[in-house]
Amino acid sequence: MRAAVIGAGAVGLTVAHLLAESDAVTEVHVHEARPEAASGATAYAGASDVPHGWTERHRRLVETGEEWHRAFGAGLGADERYRHRTGTFWRSGTPESDARIRGLAYGDLAEVTRPLALDGETPVRGLLGEGYVISPQRLTALLLDRLRAGGRTTFRFGTPVAADSPLADGVVVDAAGGREEYDAVVVAAGPWAPGLLPPLAGSGVRTKQVYGYRFAGDPERPLTTTVVDLEKGAFLFPQPTVPGSYAMSVKHDVFDVPVAEGEPSPEADAQALAVARDHLGPRARLTERRIFVDTYTEGSVPVVADLSGTRRLVCVSGTHGSGIRLAAGLAVEACALLGVAA
Ligand SMILES: Cc1cc2nc3c(=O)[nH]c(=O)nc-3n(C[C@H](O)[C@H](O)[C@H](O)COP(=O)(O)OP(=O)(O)OC[C@H]3O[C@@H](n4cnc5c(N)ncnc54)[C@H](O)[C@@H]3O)c2cc1C
Structure with missing residues (x-):
């Protein structure tokens, strides 16, 4: 053939x-x-x-x-490995969102609270489970x-x-x-x-917009898990091949868009940076950003x-x-x- x-x-x-x-x-x-x-x-x-x-x-x-x-x-x-097991932290505040996450997640989940990096004091509650990051x-x-x-x-x-x-x-x-x-x-x-x-x-x-961001983290506060914030539609995680760099994707409900790459708006950047700083600390910096299109059903x-x-x-x-x-x-x-x- x-x-x-x-x-x-x-x-x-x-x-x-x-x-x-x-x-x-x-x-x-x-x-x-x-x-x-x-x-x-x-x-x-x-x-x-x-x-x-x-x-x-x-x-x-x-x-x-x-x-x-x-x-x-x-x-x-080790130098060629493209797939890594990681922890996944699902940010969650209510029993309803816990139930939704338990329906979605991979394997067992433990209830945890950890400090929000932004002020180091406000505890953020969520569920911790397992996942993979692929390069x-x-x-x-x-x-x-x-x-x-x-x-x-x-x-x-x-x-x-x-x-x-x-x-x-x-x-x-x-x-x-x-x-x-x-x-x-x-x-x-x-x-x-x-x-x-x-x-x-x-x-x-159908087609739909996906925003892709990259952030430089604070070397003193490395984030080792994936963070999933379903409310903000954001996934944030360390890039396996670029130490100190974090990838974030934000799914936007903008459907039936023409297939073209572009740049997010300053408002979208500010929202993404706020989520990143919650988890990476106040020194997190935006380094790259792009809008893509993906297919949805x-x-x-x-x-x-x-x-x-x-x-x-x-x-x-x-x-x-x-x-x-x-x-x-x-x-x-x-x-x-x-x-x-x-
Ligand atoms: C910011 C962002 C973050 C993402 N994060 C994740 C994630 O964490 N986990 C995950 O699983 N997925 C993620 N995705 C989704 C993932 O990237 C896509 O689902 C994946 O790339 C789809 O792969 P594909 O091979 O189907 O399509 P693509 O990667 O889009 O490849 C299609 C290829 O077809 C080529 N092509 C198009 N038209 C023609 C033509 N007429 N002739 C010849 N070639 C053509 C294109 O040039 C392109 O190279 C993310 C996507 C984005 C944008």
């Missing part, structure tokens, strides 16, 4: 890796619009754990992904290395696939006029997927679908801000739809 993958983000590269490992596949071509792989949302994401419990489907995706990560990460040295930068670098070493994968960077490509017929036309025919095509184009595949709009996939359920009905065109979309954590589970499902076992 000759297979194409459109999009070299976390999902596309994991799909390419699974395809390239399979005896059923002879060649894999990765088509990526940007000059480099994993240079958009995948490169900027933190990325923290997604809670197990949103839905049964998330639970299955996380568990399938765990198996893949165990096999892929086996034997890596998407390290993960995708490893995937690229292995794909290159495997010798079955061809990369086509810097040439976007044309929106009117007859993908359901296995035909990929790129912006430079190149035309290739494949036995199977997997579209993993993140928020651009609905533009390439209009039927996705009918399956409820009603009920937060990702879509992995055979859009041709003939195992020729499979799409992964609607990752709901958790595409890094879910990428492996989604990739295994996408390959299964093509008849390629993990």
